[in-house]
Amino acid sequence: MLLESFLATGFVLGTPILLAALGELLVERSGVLNIGVEGVMLGGAFAAALTAWASGSAAVGVGAAAVTGTVLALLFALATVRLGADQIIAGAALNLVALGATGALYRALLGATGTALVLPTLPAIDVPLLRQLPVLGQALFGQHALVYLGLCLTPLLAFGLAHTGLGLRLRALGDHPQAAASLGLPVRRDRTLALAVGGGLAGLGGAALTLAATNTFVEGITAGRGFIALAVVVFGRWSAWGVLGGALLFGLASALQFQFQAAALTIPYQLFLMLPYVLTLGVLLLPSGRASAPRALGARYERE
Amino acid sequence: MRALAPALVALVVTVVLAATVAYLGGADAGQAIRALVVGSVGSTSNVAATLLRATPLLLTGAAVMLAFRSGVFNIGAEGQFLVGALAATVAGTASGPEAGRWLLVLLAGALAGAGWAAIAAAFRIGRQVNEVITTILLNFVALYLVSYAVDGPLQEAAGQYPQSDLLAAGAMLWRPIAGSRLHVGVAIALVTAMAVGALLSRTVLGLRLRAAGSNAPAARLAGFPVLRDLTVAFALSGAIAGLAGAVEVAGVTGRLYERISPGYGYTAIAIALLGGLRSGGVIAAALFFAALAAGASAMERSAGVSSVLVLAVQGATLLAVAMLNASLLRRFARLDASAGEEG
Numbered sequence: 001m002l003l004e005s006f007l008a009t010g011f012v013l014g015t016p017i018l019l020a021a022l023g024e025l026l027v028e029r030s031g032v033l034n035i036g037v038e039g040v041m042l043g044g045a046f047a048a049a050l051t052a053w054a055s056g057s058a059a060v061g062v063g064a065a066a067v068t069g070t071v072l073a074l075l076f077a078l079a080t081v082r083l084g085a086d087q088i089i090a091g092a093a094l095n096l097v098a099l100g101a102t103g104a105l106y107r108a109l110l111g112a113t114g115t116a117l118v119l120p121t122l123p124a125i126d127v128p129l130l131r132q133l134p135v136l137g138q139a140l141f142g143q144h145a146l147v148y149l150g151l152c153l154t155p156l157l158a159f160g161l162a163h164t165g166l167g168l169r170l171r172a173l174g175d176h177p178q179a180a181a182s183l184g185l186p187v188r189r190d191r192t193l194a195l196a197v198g199g200g201l202a203g204l205g206g207a208a209l210t211l212a213a214t215n216t217f218v219e220g221i222t223a224g225r226g227f228i229a230l231a232v233v234v235f236g237r238w239s240a241w242g243v244l245g246g247a248l249l250f251g252l253a254s255a256l257q258f259q260f261q262a263a264a265l266t267i268p269y270q271l272f273l274m275l276p277y278v279l280t281l282g283v284l285l286l287p288s289g290r291a292s293a294p295r296a297l298g299a300r301y302e303r304e
Numbered sequence: 305m306r307a308l309a310p311a312l313v314a315l316v317v318t319v320v321l322a323a324t325v326a327y328l329g330g331a332d333a334g335q336a337i338r339a340l341v342v343g344s345v346g347s348t349s350n351v352a353a354t355l356l357r358a359t360p361l362l363l364t365g366a367a368v369m370l371a372f373r374s375g376v377f378n379i380g381a382e383g384q385f386l387v388g389a390l391a392a393t394v395a396g397t398a399s400g401p402e403a404g405r406w407l408l409v410l411l412a413g414a415l416a417g418a419g420w421a422a423i424a425a426a427f428r429i430g431r432q433v434n435e436v437i438t439t440i441l442l443n444f445v446a447l448y449l450v451s452y453a454v455d456g457p458l459q460e461a462a463g464q465y466p467q468s469d470l471l472a473a474g475a476m477l478w479r480p481i482a483g484s485r486l487h488v489g490v491a492i493a494l495v496t497a498m499a500v501g502a503l504l505s506r507t508v509l510g511l512r513l514r515a516a517g518s519n520a521p522a523a524r525l526a527g528f529p530v531l532r533d534l535t536v537a538f539a540l541s542g543a544i545a546g547l548a549g550a551v552e553v554a555g556v557t558g559r560l561y562e563r564i565s566p567g568y569g570y571t572a573i574a575i576a577l578l579g580g581l582r583s584g585g586v587i588a589a590a591l592f593f594a595a596l597a598a599g600a601s602a603m604e605r606s607a608g609v610s611s612v613l614v615l616a617v618q619g620a621t622l623l624a625v626a627m628l629n630a631s632l633l634r635r636f637a638r639l640d641a642s643a644g645e646e647g
Binding site for chain 2: 033035039075078079083085086088089090092093094095096097098099100101103104105107108109219224227228230231234268270271273274277278280281284285293297298
C-alpha cells in the first residue's frame with residue numbers, strides 16, 4: 001500500500017515536468033532552445049489558478065493554461081524566430097516577465113484575502129479493472145486527466161519523431177535549418193508551430209501543478225520546474241522515452257522526500273532535491289553525452 | 305542616441321506597467337509613480353539603499369558581461385554567487401585571528417565561485433556540453449547546498465532558524481560613514497566593473513578572451529591557447545560572481561540563509577545585456593534596476609502596488625531591447641574580431 005501510493009504521488013509530481021519537457025523536446029528538436037519554459041509554465045499555472053478559482057471549474061483552468069502557455073511561447077517566437085533576437089536573452093526575459101507579472105497580478109487579484117488559495121481539483125479518473133492492478137494500478141490507472149495526457153503523448157511523440165514525415169521535417173530543422181530551407185521547408189513557420197505546441201504543453205504542466213499536485217497558487221510556484229524540464233530533455237538525450245524516464249525520476253525523488261519527512265528519517269531532504277540535478281550532470285559526463293543533441297540547437301537562423 | 309534607447313525603453317515600460325497594475329489594483333497610478341521615484345532617489349538614505357541593492361547586481365552583471373564577451377554563456381552567476389556566499393560564511397565564522405579576516409572572506413568567495421564555474425568549463429571542454437544547461441543545473445545544486453548548510457553544519461549555535469551565525473566582527477566589510485549601512489563593497493563593485501571593461505578592451509588577455517569568444521577557429525589559427533583562455537573566462541566570471549556573494553554576506557546580511565539571493569544571478573543577465581556588455585552601460589543598468597527595486601518597495605507601501613512587478617519591468621525591458629537590437633551580440637563579435645575598440 002505504501003509503495004502504491006508512493007508511486008502514484010511520484011507520477012502526480014512528475015507530470016508537470018513531463019508535460020513541459022515533452023513540449024520543450026519538440027521545440028529543441030526544431031532547433032530552438034527556450035530557457036523561458038519556466039516562465040511559460042508559471043504563466044500557465046497562474047492562468048489555471050485564476051480561471052479555475054473564478055469559474056469553480058478545473059477544466060476551465062486547464063484550457064486557460066494551455067492558451068496562456070501558447071500565447072507566451074508565441075511571444076518568444078516573435079522575438080527569436082521572427083525578429084532574430086537571441087534565444088537565451090529572450091528566454092531569460094520571458095522568465096522575468098512571467099515571475100513579475102504573475103506575482104503582481106496574484107497580489108492584486110487573489111492575494112488580498114491573506115489566506116491560502118484553495119482551488120478546484122482535477123478529479124481522478126479510474127480506469128475500470130486496470131485500476132485494481134497491484135503496485136502500479138493507482139499510479140498508471142487512477143490518475144487525473146493530465147497524467148494520462150503525458151503518458152499517452154510520450155509514445156506518440158517517440159513514434160512521431162522517428163517514423164513520420166512531420167517528425168523527420170522537424171528534426172531536419174533542428175539539425176540543419178539551411179538545408180531544410182533549401183528544400184523549400186518553411187523554417188520559421190514550423191519552428192513557430194513547434195514553439196506554440198511546446199508552450200501549450202508547458203502551460204498544461206503549470207495547470208497540472210496548481211490544479212492537481214498542489215491545489216493552490218503561490219508566487220513563483222514553479223520553483224525551477226521549468227529548468228528541471230530543460231534538464232530532463234538533456235537527461236533523456238532528446239528522446240521522448242528518455243524524457244519520460246527523467247521526469248518520473250524527478251517526480252519519484254520529490255515523492256521520496258515526502259516519505260522521508262513523514263518517516264522522520266535523518267537524511268537531509270536537500271540532498272534528495274539535489275539528486276536529480278547531480279544525476280543529470282552525471283549523465284552528461286558520459287561519453288557522447290551530446291551526440292543526440294540537435295546540431296543547430298540554439299543557433300540563430302538566418303536565411304541565406 | 306542609440307545608447308540611450310534601452311534606458312528610454314526601460315523608463316517607458318516601467319511607468320506604463322506600474323500605472324497599469326496600480327490601476328488594476330484600484331490604487332492611484334500617479335501616487336504609485338511618485339512613490340517609485342521618491343523611494344529610489346528621494347533622500348540620502350534612499351540613495352544609499354539603492355547603492356546597496358546595486359552592489360550585488362553590478363558585480364554579477366560584470367561577471368556575466370565578462371563571460372558573454374568571451375563567448376561563454378554563463379547562466380550560472382546565481383549558483384556562483386551562492387557558493388561564494390557559502391564559502392565566505394565558512395571563512396567568516398571559523399575560529400581564528402580576526403584582524404584582516406574580511407580579506408580572507410572575499411578571497412574565499414571568489415575562489416569558490418571560480419571553482420563552481422570551472423565545473424561548467426570542464427563539461428564544455430571535456431564533453432562539448434553547452435554551459436547554458438550545466439550552469440543552470442549547477443545553480444540548483446548550489447541552492448540546495450546552501451539550504452542544507454544553513455539547516456545543518458553551518459546553522460547558528462542557537463539552533464533556532466535555518467541561518468548561519470553572524471560573521472566575526474573582523475570579517476565584516478568596513479562601513480566608512482557612521483550611521484549609514486553603506487559599505488566598502490560598493491566601491492569594490494564599481495572598481496571591479498570598470499576593471500572588467502579595461503581588461504577586455506585594453507589588455508592582451510582581454511583580446512585573447514574576446515577572440516576565443518567571437519571566432520574560436522581563427523583564434524586557434526592565430527596561435528592563441530583557446531582552451532586555456534576559455535577556462536580563464538569561466539573562472540574569472542565565476543570569481544566575480546562569487547565575490548558578489550561574499551560582499552553581500554560580509555557587507556549587508558552578516559550571515560548566510562537560504563534566500564540570500566532573490567535571483568541576482570538571473571537579473572545580472574538582463575543587466576549585462578541592457579548595459580550593452582560595456583562596463584559603463586552595466587553600471588548604469590545595475591543602478592537603474594536597483595533604483596527600481598528600492599522604489600518598488602516604497603510603491604508597495606504607499607500605493608499598494610506589489611514590488612514583484614519590478615521583475616516584470618526588468619523582463620519586459622530586456623525583451624524589448626533584445627527585439628529592438630537583435631544584433632547586439634553579433635555586433636560585438638564583429639567589433640571584437642577587428643579588435644582595438646573602446647570598452
